[in-house]
Amino acid sequence: MATTWNTSNLVPDDTGSKSANSIPWYLWCSVLAVTSVSIGAHWDVSWHRSIGRDTFWTPAHIAIYACGVLAAISCGYLVLFTTFRKPASMVASSVEIFGFRAPLGAFIASWGGIAMLTSAPFDNWWHNAYGLDVKIVSPPHTLLMLGVFAVSVGTLIMLLGSMNRAEQAGNAMLARHLQWMLLYIGGLMVVFQMFFRMEYTWDVYLHGASAYEAIAIGMPTLFAVLWQSSRSRWACTWATLIYTVFLEAAVLILPLFPAEPKLGPVFQQVTHFIPPKFPILLIVPAIAMDLLWNSTRTWKPWLTALASGPVFVLSLVAVEWPFADFLMTKAAANRFFGTTYFGYPEPPTSFDVLRRFVDPQHGATLWNGLALAMLFAFLSTWLGIALGRWMRAIQR
């Protein structure tokens, strides 16, 4: 088949897009893939807190695995098309792996898609062999999560390459649109990063240092990568705004749908889907980071990172700490802040239901923990700046 196609060795242009000014369909497809898994993951957690039991074919699982399918379709197409059809412009902006050609991000995202699709039969066998969902952190689940991560990173890098090329070609409009998409994906990456930290950042944990440590590990890396690579002065703000809107939308929308527990013991009367907790006020450190980085462009990366650590942690604690107090009050017990929703297995004696902080810290213990968080934030930022600068130069 390849030989037949080789005759048309000089396909004029990228047929994936109608013109050089529009965003090709495979980028939309990848963005849709990341959107799908973000929705699916939150839906699935809600499903397990509200209904408890499932089969493989729940809509939430389909949304999760659709990410792998969409990534495999869009990037698999891209790899095969570029390799065998050899359109001149696409070959020029591709990398080569074992004879196959495509943009780097397409390889990463299709790797993620294959990893996700591999995890499905693996996971199914795992449950048949050892029982269902005894542990979340199992080898097949880890493969699934690595796959999701690779799809989002691959999409980000594809968008970056396209954006950088558009800018080089003087196509400012297209570059601008690609930047928006990139920030949207950045926002969904914030959503997913916070999803993995859900158990550590539950509102009842917010008066202890560990919640802030969990956020300080890795979140500043993502912030710095987005800020450095996207070339947007307000990259962190936009991405966290998307996170905030996404989570709040979940808080408002999920309870509109009915659900009832199918597993016992049932400690809470559940009649509708239980939404996630109100979003963390990450928007504040995000604005702080954007402001800081805008005014320290000439600094050495390590110095910027050193300043970023305390600014990130302290600005977050300064707003989240009193806000957590508010979340424990009756004033927050409404649909908007969503502190009245409890999963069916939560006993009435749990901290969450009682609206009380778990193990509140103060004094030296707290400050030691926060100092550690600042150290994490410093190192994370440093890593993020290095990665972001490398990614900024990606052209393929």
Place this chain on the structure above:
Amino acid sequence: MPFSARTSTSLGRHRKKPGAGKWSERLFLFTIIAILAGAVPARAHVGSPDIYADGKAGPYRLFVTVRPPLVIPGVAEIEVRAEDTGTDAPAISGIQIAPIPLTGPASLHPPVADPMKQSAQDKHFFTGALWIMASGSWQVRFTVQGSQGAGVLSIPVPATSSSTRGMQTGLGVLLGSLGLLLVAGVIGIVGAAARDAQLPPGAVASRQATKRAWIAMGGALVFMIAAVWFGNVWWKGEADNYARYVYKPLTMQALLEQSPNAGPSLKLKIEDPGWLKSRKIDDLVLDHDHLMHLYFIRKPGMDVVYHLHPEQIAPGEFQLALPSIPAGTYSLYADVVHATGFPETLVAQLTLPVIAGRPLTGDDAKGLAQALNPARVDGNSCPASLITRSSFPLPDGYTMVWDNPGILPAKTPQIFGFSLLDVKGKPASDTALYMGMLGHAAFVKDDGTVFAHVHPSGTVSMAALMMAAAQNRTGASKADEMASMPGMAMPAASNAPTKLPNTVGLPYGFPAAGAYRIFVQMKHGNTIETAAFDACAAASRN
């Protein structure tokens, strides 16, 4: 599946030590412990995991089959047949099922019940499936609606993981090649990132960049080898962990003690082989009047059987003054029930010389039969001629008759009917209750791999059944509840003695094809009769 167990976070939270790690897996473990609280994972009987039960949900009589999953969590398959099918029998319009822990606080908080599916061909037949999420002592609660209002029946289900499965070759090859592809993909991506990613469109990588790429790929290869190695160690660790959850029954050691002044006695020592910590050996409860029901069955012909009741002399220690017993090698099957309603059958082997002991007293019983001829049995198939007779002459001139003999496929539920006839061959008129029931049976496979102690209410432990029934009580008295269990006919409220039927029905299904001996015990007057019938199970239909 993918992100599910996260949700148990908040359940674990309230019992978590301050400052303890918040790792999800640990939290989920808390949940399991919460459900287990006091429950002991185990499995009743030997080699006979499926549950067959006969009971009444209010006015509706149900024959229930529950097939527990091989691994926990897993899906239990449930079948119900409505037994009263006459024209004036109450008609069932729907049945709902819910899985609930049998004891402990969690038993008070059942989930929303699931409707069973009514067969289109047979309106009296219902099927359903339920998730059993943790090992332990569960019950399935059946709520029936019909022409005479609602009724409830709870059937205890002991649930344990009984095995871990290997991987099929095809799947192994598929996953192995996908895994290789993923490993190669990482190396290729790292190389391309180092070599080509930052080149302007159309440019060709420099020799320096190519060299840099090779170094990066070498690093990636080392990293991936380490990752695969780590993954393998992790996988093996997980598999070993699960293997520890696979049910291991309590072990039992049988010792013959001959002291010069007292008669010969049997000492049974029970030990926990090291499994789930929540299993205890000092929490046994009475099950139809005794802490332990011990069957002695002589090998290999199953021609001698004793049903005896040792006394507990210390936790994990039972003693029994032996009656006179012929010499031989005996299989010992001991049924016990934990406080959680969890039944276990402990097994041991014992070779005895001729024992000259005490006479049989109380609920003790013995039976003699012709040896099961092993020549008739060929592996897992057996000829119809194995069933040589369906009536068994008893030593005192009475006869016991198997009313519905025949070859049944394995895993097929049936009510095995037996009748007691007097010396004249007329239905016995002096039938009495033996340990509160019309009959007791032991279904034993010829190779000793199956032993099930069955009652008119089925294979479930009577003690567990009472615990389950007590939760469904809605003003009805305990006597009503007992009377609602088949074969547990109680004297009427006026205390006037009622005449008992001379027949007993025992719900059971053979777990696998092969030859079985059924020991059936009934009582009349003060005589406990023990009969033996040979049965054959054909290969399962599915």
